Amino acid sequence: MTNYAVILAAGKGTRMKSDLPKVLHKVAGISMLEHVFRSVAAIAPEKTVTVVGHKAELVEQVLAGQTEFVRQTEQLGTGHAVMMAEPVLEGLAGQTLVIAGDTPLITGESLKNLIDFHVNHKNVATILTAEAENPFGYGRIVRNQQEEVIKIVEQKDASDFEKQIKEINTGTYIFDNARLFEALKNINTNNAQGEYYITDVIGIFRENGEKVGAYTLKDFDESLGVNDRVALATAEGIMRRRINQAHMVNGVSFVNPETTYIDVDVHIEPEVQIEANVTLKGQTKIGAGSVLTNGTYIVDSVIGEQTVITNSMIEESTVADGVTVGPYAHVRPDSSLAKNVHVGNFVEVKGSSIGENTKAGHLTYIGNSEVGANVNFGAGTITVNYDGQHKFKTVIGNNVFVGSNSTIIAPVELGDNSLVGAGSTITKDVPADAIALGRGRQINKEEYAKRLPHHPDNK
Structure with missing residues (x-):
């Protein structure tokens, strides 16, 4: 079947305390939106629709020519944002991924697994979930004995039993495309926020007796949504550990990977030695057998083999x-x-x-x-x-x-x-x-130094 994708990138991100749209804040050298877009590419969508709103022009520049854009002029919730994609996707056969642009750690592999799970279980909707050690504040996934999802219950609405559930909603979903846009016509704003929630379509599907499932991430870190600078720094740390680990597996030696900062698009050949406090940014390439010592900082450069760059x-x-x-x-x-x-x-x-x-x-x-x-x-x-x-x-x-x-x-x-x-x-x-030779002419004045106060004869 055919895959489609809707990336939600319209929000301002008030808690970031920034004029820059939230999804354009960078993690390991590229924007969160670009991370999400690259992961989405793993499911090979026939159409990708990016919903933009706050400072839409800036967001569109980042993915220009790579996706279709629709505008959400008022931010009225996640359900409302997906509604904006209706002119592009309504009525098409296939399944649609809905993902937030502030989830940079979700991998393409996980999205492919989500799609496969959705298709194999013949679900109308599948929620990407994660197991949280501390689920406070997250929407909980309530399942029946057949492991089907009955509902997603928010923290403030959860019973004491439901609050014990550790499986949480990551905010990423797969829907039958046609049913998604049919159900969106029936959701409303009867909630504390006065917004249209994408989660409300789950209840509509259940009322119709349709099958809703959930696929659980193997790594909880992938579920991180970035809403403030603290979460941004957390995402940065996780992403850099991933990047450094991948380089080590490929034959690169690190003296202290925890203090080495390598952007996601940097390429490093095997047998390179990298000391602590090295920063490699942008489209940098490092040739085999090179040594980068403590304090080296390289941006958008190509470094050959057997080089030594010292601080x-x-x-x-x-x-x-x-x-x-x-x-x-x-x-x-x-x-x-x-x-x-x-x-x-x-x-x-x-x-x-x-x-x-x-x-x-x-x-x-x-x-x-x-x-x-x-x-x-x-x-x-x-x-x-x-x-x-x-x-x-x-x-x-x-x-x-x-x-x-x-x-x-x-x-x-x-x-x-x-x-x-x-x-x-x-x-x-x-x-x-x-x-x-372009020097001034030298002249020696014999005995003249004795006239100076600091000469030994004058002390």
Whole structure:
């Protein structure tokens, strides 16, 4: 049969205390809505409808071109939200998943199991449930002797016996699509909140003698719905443990996985060693055999094999095989380091390409530069790329030696095999094979030091 999905993403999320729609708050690098959408993809829905409302334009941008959108201009409850999907789904044969956009931990595997259970048991509706150690505050699942669901009872309405039930409603459901929208026409707002509840259709199905079942999650953590920042942090912690465990199973070593923060889309090859307090964000890729030491922070970058990144930051850049970076280096966006480059302590690279085997050991700034192979930067070298209004480019050829404390003022080009004397200020192009000296002239004043108060002869 055909599957459909309705994702509820219209709420503001008042308890988040945020201008951002609740479903757009991020867990492990992507929004909660994207997590839900990816899990929903596991059931291969023919149509996915996302119900938007609060700041709908922002929500639509996240899933643009991937789902149909309907708008709930007034937030009148979960039942009302699903009603908004009626123009897209009414009358279609198949089953429809209804899931909240603030449940980022539900896995695609669990949703596939829910669908299979629903179809195999020929239910008109199936509720995804979980076993809670402390069920206080949750809607309880009341079953009959045939394990069919009789009703969902909320905490405030539960009897003393019903309050002892540990099986709770997660807010995720599968319905026969046609019957869902027929039943929604019969629910009302006769409740304390004055809202249309999706759970009311369960009672309608039972009154008609139709079969309602429940499928219980194996892992209670998947049921978490995020309503505030505390729950958001809980979801983040659970998701990161999942991510790190998956990497360890794939052959990545962690010194302390509890203090390592890896976004969901990061790819890491086997035999990588990751020390504590490492953060890997966005679309980062780490090559096999690399070592990331304590304090390393990498965003949207590709790191080659057998690299060593020591307590450094790399952003939106490419690092080839065998490169060593750090400690305390900063590779800023749009930079590329070729094979076996060494960028040492307190070196900053920005918007530059650096050729194979080039070394900048310490205290150097390389900005808006095209650097060849086998170049050596002495300590304290600066490429001066900005005049206060415009950026300019420095081009450095192969096998160039730049002496310590040199200032290279762009636009300028240093030819192959050239040498810049230590302490030089370079403002003109240096031809290949030339030596450039741009120092001020040294003058020694004999015996003048004796005139100074601090000289030993004056004490």
